[in-house]
Amino acid sequence: MAGIKEIRTKIKSVQNTRKITKAMEMVAASKMRKAQERMRAGRPYATKVRDIAANLMQAHPDYSHPYMEERNVRAVGMVVISTDKGLCGGLNTNIMRLVLARLKEFEKQGIKVQATALGNKGAGVLTRIGANLVSQEVHLGDMPNLARLIGAIKVQIDDFVNGKIDAIYMATNRFVNTMKQDPSFIRLLPLPSGLEDPFQSEAYDVQNDEGVVKATYGWDYIYEPDSKSVIDDLLMRYVEGLVYQAVAENMASEQSARMVAMKSASDNAKKVIGELELVYNKTRQAAITKEISEIVGGAAAV
Template sequence: MAAGKEIRGKIKSVENTKKITKAMEMVAASKMRKAQERMRAARPYSDKVRNIAANLGKANPEYTHPFMKLNDAKVAGFIVVTTDKGLCGGMNTNVLRAVTGKLREAQAAGVESHAVAIGNKGLGFLNRIGAKVVSHVTQLGDTPHLDKLIGPVKVLLDAYAEGKVNAVYLSYTRFINTMKQEPVIEQLLPLSAAKLQADA
């Protein structure tokens, strides 16, 4: 009798766990769907900004914005975007591996690296490998606010405008679908009029 009661208790426990897991799955699916919708809504805005920048570059070719000027500073800036939490497969691992490769390239070329960490995982990783983190922001949640991002990122943008940094790179994970995300490292600064026109 005791064994039967124990088995029934375990069955009930498994059923309760199944209900909780199902509820968590539904919440996660809902959050994922909303995140995808926000991402799709933001992409046309990003494309339009590039288009406007390209048109401005063509309209007044004799004007050179500070972000388009080259300098010979021996410092490169990296904006590293990761999540605050784990349990997301290789998403953080892949982008941080790509960043590590880029940092090694810079070091081999005698270029110092300064980093801005967006997300707790990236911040922890950069601190562990001894990278110079000049600014960071974490705990942005599911809907990051621009006012929290501007300050940390502006540290590198200002350094570039002042000629203290010779290039700024953005590293992030590009979402393809739920099964595939690819790490990306793209150069933000210096801006290239030709590249802007090609992207537009």
């Protein structure tokens, strides 16, 4: 009977675990829809800023903004975007594996790296491996806050403008769909000449007869106060938009991955409960059969 009691206790424990994972799955599904809406809501703004900035840069080829300056790379900054919480499958594992691979590549090339962490998981890994962590922002919540993000990123941007580093890269999870999130390593600065979208570049380019992909713009603007001031401010807003969009993509990926992981955990718990109930019934049946045999044997002996 002790075996039956242990199995019954284990079944109850797995059932309680399944209730928790099922609740977390439903919460993640609700947050996922909101995160995807925020992610998609930010795309039109980023698209329009990119179109205007690209056209202004073409209209003023003589003016070279510091954000567009290509340099001989001796030191780089790396912005690692991760989640604050776990239980989201291999999302953080995949992005940190990519980050560690890039760190090894930079080390082999003799390039110094300074890091910024957005998210608790990334900050923990970078601290454990002894990376040069110059800034961090954790406990981001479920909605990206641009003021908090720029506060952490500004350290890297100022170092780039002052010449301390020669490029800035972002490591984030790009949202593809509910079942797929791609770990991506994106160059934030210097900006590419055509200001291609790192998340959806194919949507803003056209392909000519020779198969060459080129960005096309055909606008003119009246500047106030002057074109240089407008370009400077616009490129700053564009960089901020890229950072915001990267965090929004990662948050949408987090909730999608957590929903899938919790659904898998709930399904596995259901399977374990079924197996334990089968063992419980067999054990209980064997115990009853044994008791009946003992009663019949006793009666026969009398």
